[in-house]
Amino acid sequence: xxxxxxxxxxxSIAISILFVFSLVWMFPIFWTLLQSxxxxxxxxKFGSVSWPHHLNLHNxxxxxxxxxxxxxxxxxxxxAVPAVVITLFLAxxxxxxxxxxxxxxxxxxxMLFTAGNLLPPQLVFIPIFRLYIHVWVPNFINGDGVLxxxxxGLILIHVALQMGFATFVLSNYLKTIPKEISESALVxxxxxxxxxxxxxxxxxxxxxASLGVLMTTWIYNDFFWSVALLSSGDKRPITAALSxxxxxxxxxxxxxxxxxxxxxxxxxxxxFTLRKQFVSGLTLGSTKG
Amino acid sequence: xxxxxxxxxxxxEVTPRRRRRGHSFTKTDRAVLAGLVGGPTLLHVLLVxxxxxxxxxxxxxxxxxxxxxxxxxxxxxxxxxxIFTIYQDFRPAVRNNVLWLGFFALIATPLGVILAYYIxxxxxGTKFFQTAFYLPMVLSLAVTGIVWDxxxxxxxxxxxxxxxxxxxxxxxxxxDPNKNIWIVLLIASWRHIxxxxxxxxxxxxxxxxxxxxxxxxxxxxxxxxxxKVIFPSLRxxxxxxxxxxxxxxxxxxxxxxxxxxxxxxxxLLGVLxxxxxxxxxxxxxxxxxxxxxxxxxxxxxxxxxxxxxFKRDN
Numbered sequence: 311x312x313x314x315x316x317x318x319x320x321x322s323i324a325i326s327i328l329f330v331f332s333l334v335w336m337f338p339i340f341w342t343l344l345q346s347x348x349x350x351x352x353x354x355k356f357g358s359v360s361w362p363h364h365l366n367l368h369n370x371x372x373x374x375x376x377x378x379x380x381x382x383x384x385x386x387x388x389x390a391v392p393a394v395v396i397t398l399f400l401a402x403x404x405x406x407x408x409x410x411x412x413x414x415x416x417x418x419x420x421m422l423f424t425a426g427n428l429l430p431p432q433l434v435f436i437p438i439f440r441l442y443i444h445v446w447v448p449n450f451i452n453g454d455g456v457l458x459x460x461x462x463g464l465i466l467i468h469v470a471l472q473m474g475f476a477t478f479v480l481s482n483y484l485k486t487i488p489k490e491i492s493e494s495a496l497v498x499x500x501x502x503x504x505x506x507x508x509x510x511x512x513x514x515x516x517x518x519a520s521l522g523v524l525m526t527t528w529i530y531n532d533f534f535w536s537v538a539l540l541s542s543g544d545k546r547p548i549t550a551a552l553s554x555x556x557x558x559x560x561x562x563x564x565x566x567x568x569x570x571x572x573x574x575x576x577x578x579x580x581x582f583t584l585r586k587q588f589v590s591g592l593t594l595g596s597t598k599g
Numbered sequence: 600x601x602x603x604x605x606x607x608x609x610x611x612e613v614t615p616r617r618r619r620r621g622h623s624f625t626k627t628d629r630a631v632l633a634g635l636v637g638g639p640t641l642l643h644v645l646l647v648x649x650x651x652x653x654x655x656x657x658x659x660x661x662x663x664x665x666x667x668x669x670x671x672x673x674x675x676x677x678x679x680x681x682i683f684t685i686y687q688d689f690r691p692a693v694r695n696n697v698l699w700l701g702f703f704a705l706i707a708t709p710l711g712v713i714l715a716y717y718i719x720x721x722x723x724g725t726k727f728f729q730t731a732f733y734l735p736m737v738l739s740l741a742v743t744g745i746v747w748d749x750x751x752x753x754x755x756x757x758x759x760x761x762x763x764x765x766x767x768x769x770x771x772x773x774x775d776p777n778k779n780i781w782i783v784l785l786i787a788s789w790r791h792i793x794x795x796x797x798x799x800x801x802x803x804x805x806x807x808x809x810x811x812x813x814x815x816x817x818x819x820x821x822x823x824x825x826x827k828v829i830f831p832s833l834r835x836x837x838x839x840x841x842x843x844x845x846x847x848x849x850x851x852x853x854x855x856x857x858x859x860x861x862x863x864x865x866x867l868l869g870v871l872x873x874x875x876x877x878x879x880x881x882x883x884x885x886x887x888x889x890x891x892x893x894x895x896x897x898x899x900x901x902x903x904x905x906x907x908x909f910k911r912d913n
Contacts, residue, residue, distance in 0.1 A: 324717050332731030342746045359759035400639035407636050421905050426647040428901045430850050432872040433890045437650035470646035502628040531739030533853040549739045570745040577737040593801035
């Protein structure tokens with residue numbers, strides 16, 4: 311098996327298998343796209359596996375305008391953007407301290423954050439839900455006057471949970487940056503805040519970008535917390551709002567396909583344009599140093 | 600999050616100093632440090648750890664959620680006893696979670712590793728393959744459930760190809776409680792495999808190339824090198840993948856919830872917790888006990904992860 315020829319044959323077999331696999335992998339996405347372009351009546355008449363007689367964007371128009379899905383996109387952004395920005399800001403502060411100063415609590419603190427991120431969300435959500443229905447918020451945030459069923463509540467829980475992962479990743483990243491850079495700042499007599507804000511934060515930029523891309527995708531894709539903490543359908547982000555398109559007795563599956571496609575298009579765009587950041591965000595947490 | 604005005608005063612006060620292990624901070628510096636660590640930690644503890652412990656505490660109580668906290672009664676281990684004996688959905692849920700874990704551990708995860716091994720060879724078309732396998736990862740599990748519904752629904756792709764889409768006679772992939780969990784595992788693996796592959800590839804890229812070369816000089820085959828040299832050197836990545844496999848199997852919720860709300864053969868512990876809070880009856884004690892069981896099962900992988908990650912720091 312070590313001769314050049316047989317390994318070449320082996321490679322072509324591997325390529326063919328990989329090729330078939332990857333087509334199978336992409337097929338469901340392709341299939342959903344196709345369904346989304348077909349009118350429901352067409353599928354009803356000819357079956358879902360049939361020559362597409364009509365292909366148009368009508369389902370998309372219905373989903374976006376008639377079912378007002380554009381609102382849910384806004385909801386998604388209203389949740390994801392603040393959540394990610396706050397998370398990165400808070401996590402970078404903790405990461406800065408534990409990686410630049412040698413306090414006794416450093417490792418314990420990092421462990422607390424890391425473990426917190428690994429807890430099953432089901433363990434956290436019952437008291438959070440009970441808490442949220444009792445915490446008072448001003449009327450302009452929620453007419454009901456409580457934190458439950460507000461996007462603010464959803465943002466808070468995302469921040470608290472994602473912070474664990476972000477802190478862990480950022481502090482790992484900072485450990486790879488030589489401390490000399492900080493020391494010159496200290497010799498200059500910079501305050502702690504300046505050290506963080508002027509020296510460390512700019513250094514963190516690549517890691518913040520990767521984490522930002524990854525966490526935006528995660529929060530955008532969140533389903534569990536949105537369903538658990540937002541009772542009114544019209545406040546839900548797009549991923550959770552998809553179930554609004556599923557009727558109790560009747561579902562226009564081609565419309566739903568358009569809705570699902572609309573929901574995953576932003577993540578696909580992010581993936582194809584910022585793939586490097588997405589991938590490095592995922593691996594920053596897994597490979598040390 | 601102190602304002603930048605403090606910076607100026609701090610800078611003015613500071614005398615040149617060396618790093619002397621936390622004794623040379625000014626008052627402002629100390630306050631800033633406390634804020635930098637304390638603020639985020641407080642939020643995290645308040646919204647994650649305290650609720651987690653409350654759940655464990657609530658698992659020993661009875662509370663239907665109506666009325667104030669004074670309506671909570673201590674019942675000891677009764678919730679657990681009832682869950683183990685009379686809660687009909689518990690057994691199928693445990694079975695499904697175990698099945699999920701087994702399927703991931705024995706099939707999906709190894710497949711991801713094998714794919715990574717071949718992708719790492721940088722064969723022709725490697726970029727395309729990589730993209731294909733990564734794609735499911737950017738889709739949410741909710742969308743994933745919808746996407747696969749078009750493949751397996753009664754009049755979906757598979758049944759159409761098999762030639763029977765009638766509601767009466769065709770195979771109901773999601774409706775048949777003996778089949779649906781396998782379909783769900785297939786779908787979950789679709790996503791999991793790419794994730795494992797990604798992590799593994801990153802790990803393999805970080806392996807010292809001289810290891811490869813040394814093995815090649817010794818005349819070892821690529822597969823032998825992988826098994827005996829590369830795989831053992833990737834211990835940290837292996838641990839992380841084991842942890843992710845276990846934890847994701849325990850957390851599973853979205854996929855089955857979007858398919859049929861986790862009923863009729865698709866029960867999972869994660870869904871039962873939810874059902875006991877938002878279902879027909881609110882049984883906070885039961886829900887908390889189920890969540891605590893999930894927690895107990897997660898402790899081992901969490902500890903394993905912490906040990907692997909932090910052992911070199913100490």
